[in-house]
Amino acid sequence: MSEFSLTDLEKIIAERARSGDTQSWTARLFAGGTEKAAKKLGEEAVETVIAAMKGEHDGLVSESADLLYHWLVVLALADIPLAEVMRELERRTAQSGIAEKAARKDG
Numbered sequence: 001m002s003e004f005s006l007t008d009l010e011k012i013i014a015e016r017a018r019s020g021d022t023q024s025w026t027a028r029l030f031a032g033g034t035e036k037a038a039k040k041l042g043e044e045a046v047e048t049v050i051a052a053m054k055g056e057h058d059g060l061v062s063e064s065a066d067l068l069y070h071w072l073v074v075l076a077l078a079d080i081p082l083a084e085v086m087r088e089l090e091r092r093t094a095q096s097g098i099a100e101k102a103a104r105k106d107g
């Protein structure tokens with residue numbers, strides 16, 4: 001399992017967004033604004049769906065990476081930290097009681 005996390009990528013995106021580097025895709029996405037970035041996210045989602053439906057292993061991995069990267073850019077443009085989404089996922093997990101059931105099973 002890679003040590004690299006979405007939190008690491010979120011930090012890189014924040015740094016690159018501020019860089020003003022004309023070669024930076026992140027900086028260009030930020031300059032283009034939310035609508036453009038969200039459209040790109042939609043395209044990557046469609047490409048991910050197509051790769052999944054075709055059963056393309058490598059394509060699905062690659063498109064998933066594009067999707068997660070563009071999703072984090074859209075979140076950053078909306079000033080929503082990844083932690084806020086994780087808290088929502090955690091809340092839903094706690095609500096379902098799945099985590100406790102798994103812990104009881106392990107213990």
Ligand SMILES: N=c1c2ncn([C@@H]3O[C@H](COP(=O)(O)OP(=O)(O)OP(=O)(O)O)[C@@H](O)[C@H]3O)c2ncn1[C@@H]1O[C@H](COP(=O)(O)O)[C@@H](O)[C@H]1O
Pocket residue numbers: 009012013016023024025026027065066069
């Ligand atoms: N993870 C990514 C990442 N995933 C995809 N992309 C870029 O997203 C762009 C769009 O992908 P597409 O598949 O649509 O390729 P495209 O050639 O633009 O296709 P068209 O839309 O033009 O048809 C490409 O330029 C990819 O390089 C990414 N760009 C950056 N990152 C991360 O962000 C960091 C900083 O990158 P820069 O901001 O470019 O310095 C990198 O080190 C990576 O960690």
